[in-house]
Amino acid sequence: MTSHITAMLYATAAAATAAAAFIMPAPAGAEDTVKLAYIDPLSGGGASIGEVGLKTFNYLAEVTNAKGGVLGKKLEIVPYDNKLNAQESLVQVQKAIDSGIRFITQGNGSAFAAAIEDFVAKYNDRNPGKEVLYFNYAAVDPVLTNDKCSYWHFRWDANSDIKMTALTNYMKTRMNIKKLYLINQDYSFGQAVRAEARKMIGAKRPDIEIVGDEVHPLLKVTDFSPYIAKIKASGADSVITGNWGQDFALLLKAAADAGLQVDWYTYYAGGTGGPTAVKQANLPDRVFAIAEGVANEPYAPAREFEKAFRAKVNVTLFYPRAVNEIRMFVKAAEEANSLEPTKVAAKLDGMKFTVYDGGDGFMRADDHQFFQPMYIANLGPIGKDQPFDEENTGWGWKMMGKIDTPDTNVSTTCKMNRPS
Amino acid sequence: MQELVTISTLNGVLYGMLLFLMASGLTLIFSMMGVLNFAHASFYMLGAFFGFQIGQIVGFWPAFIIAPVLVGGIGALVERYALRHVHRHGPVAELLFTFGLAFIIEELVQMVWGKGPADYRVPASLDYPAFTIFSTNYPAYKMFELLTAVAIFVVLFVVLKRTRIGLIIQASITHAPMVAMLGHNVPRVFMLVFGVGTGLAAVAGVIAGPALVTQSNMAAALGPILFVVVVVGGLGSLAGAFVASLLIGLVQTFAVSVNLSVADVLGRIGVAPPTGGALFDVWNVTVAEIAPIMPYLLLVLILILRPTGLMGTPEH
Numbered sequence: 207m208t209s210h211i212t213a214m215l216y217a218t219a220a221a222a223t224a225a226a227a228f229i230m231p232a233p234a235g236a237e238d239t240v241k242l243a244y245i246d247p248l249s250g251g252g253a254s255i256g257e258v259g260l261k262t263f264n265y266l267a268e269v270t271n272a273k274g275g276v277l278g279k280k281l282e283i284v285p286y287d288n289k290l291n292a293q294e295s296l297v298q299v300q301k302a303i304d305s306g307i308r309f310i311t312q313g314n315g316s317a318f319a320a321a322i323e324d325f326v327a328k329y330n331d332r333n334p335g336k337e338v339l340y341f342n343y344a345a346v347d348p349v350l351t352n353d354k355c356s357y358w359h360f361r362w363d364a365n366s367d368i369k370m371t372a373l374t375n376y377m378k379t380r381m382n383i384k385k386l387y388l389i390n391q392d393y394s395f396g397q398a399v400r401a402e403a404r405k406m407i408g409a410k411r412p413d414i415e416i417v418g419d420e421v422h423p424l425l426k427v428t429d430f431s432p433y434i435a436k437i438k439a440s441g442a443d444s445v446i447t448g449n450w451g452q453d454f455a456l457l458l459k460a461a462a463d464a465g466l467q468v469d470w471y472t473y474y475a476g477g478t479g480g481p482t483a484v485k486q487a488n489l490p491d492r493v494f495a496i497a498e499g500v501a502n503e504p505y506a507p508a509r510e511f512e513k514a515f516r517a518k519v520n521v522t523l524f525y526p527r528a529v530n531e532i533r534m535f536v537k538a539a540e541e542a543n544s545l546e547p548t549k550v551a552a553k554l555d556g557m558k559f560t561v562y563d564g565g566d567g568f569m570r571a572d573d574h575q576f577f578q579p580m581y582i583a584n585l586g587p588i589g590k591d592q593p594f595d596e597e598n599t600g601w602g603w604k605m606m607g608k609i610d611t612p613d614t615n616v617s618t619t620c621k622m623n624r625p626s
Numbered sequence: 627m628q629e630l631v632t633i634s635t636l637n638g639v640l641y642g643m644l645l646f647l648m649a650s651g652l653t654l655i656f657s658m659m660g661v662l663n664f665a666h667a668s669f670y671m672l673g674a675f676f677g678f679q680i681g682q683i684v685g686f687w688p689a690f691i692i693a694p695v696l697v698g699g700i701g702a703l704v705e706r707y708a709l710r711h712v713h714r715h716g717p718v719a720e721l722l723f724t725f726g727l728a729f730i731i732e733e734l735v736q737m738v739w740g741k742g743p744a745d746y747r748v749p750a751s752l753d754y755p756a757f758t759i760f761s762t763n764y765p766a767y768k769m770f771e772l773l774t775a776v777a778i779f780v781v782l783f784v785v786l787k788r789t790r791i792g793l794i795i796q797a798s799i800t801h802a803p804m805v806a807m808l809g810h811n812v813p814r815v816f817m818l819v820f821g822v823g824t825g826l827a828a829v830a831g832v833i834a835g836p837a838l839v840t841q842s843n844m845a846a847a848l849g850p851i852l853f854v855v856v857v858v859g860g861l862g863s864l865a866g867a868f869v870a871s872l873l874i875g876l877v878q879t880f881a882v883s884v885n886l887s888v889a890d891v892l893g894r895i896g897v898a899p900p901t902g903g904a905l906f907d908v909w910n911v912t913v914a915e916i917a918p919i920m921p922y923l924l925l926v927l928i929l930i931l932r933p934t935g936l937m938g939t940p941e942h
Contacts, residue, residue: 250843253736253842253843254740254741254742254743254841254842254843257741257742258742392915420914420915421915422915422917422918423916423918426918426919428644429637429640429875429879431637431640431641432637432638432878432879432883432917433882435634435637435883436882436883436914438761438762439629439630452743452839452841452847455743455839456838456839459837463765463767464762464763465758465761465762465763478743479742479743479839479841482743482745483839486745486747486748597745598745
């Protein structure tokens, strides 16, 4: 209970001090800092995504420091460019460790996440007393907290099975869904979405007919009109897609061009460029997304935070989970009264926490997967009590359903190797 | 079946013409200057961003003219002050130069417009469905795309093959000293060709920008397929590029609509398909799944079977 109250105070305090953050410089010397290495693409094709993450973490550090930092030390984000490459990711992790950094965070790309998780686990085995923690804020391949799970890895984003559980729990209530089409990118994540969608829809709504199940090469398709023609020919009324980036934008534009009228159930319609594409495609209230936070959700502390964040960073808060990550990191350090990674990890393990958007979350001790309420929202022209639009389109997210923490539960196969 | 064939043909032709629009400048520069311009897709991207930015101020139609002229001007300057010097050191130096230029342009675009996508929209005057077939809409904007591509092909073809300018340009590549003796300024001819070539890339950019995604990685995403068009068509052949664009557009579009795999075919002719083993995936991959890779398969086959491309001429 006390932890809940503390968390509430934190949430409120964060909102209240957000504005103050710009004015108050946090005084700190080099040795008074705690460094968090941010390892994500900062050049090349993934840069547009990596950049937004970096801005988010820098802002979070600023807010944290305005409130006194982590145990009185200033939180500093140190960016490393992994160029969306597994080998390069490990080189950068090593560089970060060599410069004395004990906490790293990464999110874009489950393949790189798996490489880092494995590297950190081995490093910690070989270097007792110099442990490193890996905070994953966006890589969603379920395997990271299942077969490949590690005590040193903590995931704040809902993995794709959890997202699909939540999404299908909402979809089963939508009786207008009769014929469903799946279209995904041909790599581990897209394949996971496809398999889970089939399994879960089959179990929860056996009456829904899956009329198409398509994969296409990742980020290589320029013209989606032939795919749209197939969707149309199949007679589908709804589509599930895990597509992100240009694969999402081009898919929706092609749909709009051809005049395809279906409901879209997506993971990443909220990503950079997504809302712009939905607006261009002119599909009001027909594109749904699953996320752990909705900007227009009526929860005052989150709204305050969103407002201050947008004013400063000039983008939507795409990573409410990163807020949870940093707040829980601070909380764990304070409870442990130490910045020793092993002690911080012991506190994070099983930690209960009031999440950014309100409601209860917990870091499951079995696999270090964070569980939190999930939201279904759709995008359309903003109405009253919807203060936020997306990418200056005049369209914003409207909450359509909340899937509370217990309903997001999925089992794990993790057999965690805990430090003795 | 008829519906599928009609729609796929239409989609294929439209996509093919978009490809030709993008590749026309590249093939022009190669055929008339012998320079394989790796930065071509970057000029295309510049065209898209210029079109977006200028369009914000004066509207789409003036931008449709101004942006290509500006980008063509930049191209001409690049030729005059950089490429011309590099040219003396042979084709490899040129290739490397344009390769480096592509990175510089990408970085500059990121500095000015950032890394995210720009909100570049189809102009209201073309934002309506032109016609509907089998309840599928075909937007007017795509028709405009198609017409522009055809117009560019016709104009280029006539200018190069039927006019005095074309004659001089063609002579400049094979008989440069003789053309110079006759009193023509050969370097200026090359500058002009490079300027027009990059300007054409910009035309493609202005048009494709709203239809696709205008962001700083659009050049890198598009680069490879343009080379496929040019190589399959025959390096330096304008008509070849036109035919190759159509071919690739149609092949890719039809492939997407075919859900057959090797295992299915084996099953139909009465052979039991393998149920496991290392090659299981290979047997079960459908044609649709590998459709976007088809053009590259075509590229490899063409290089093996007919290295000069469909309509290319052997090296002089």
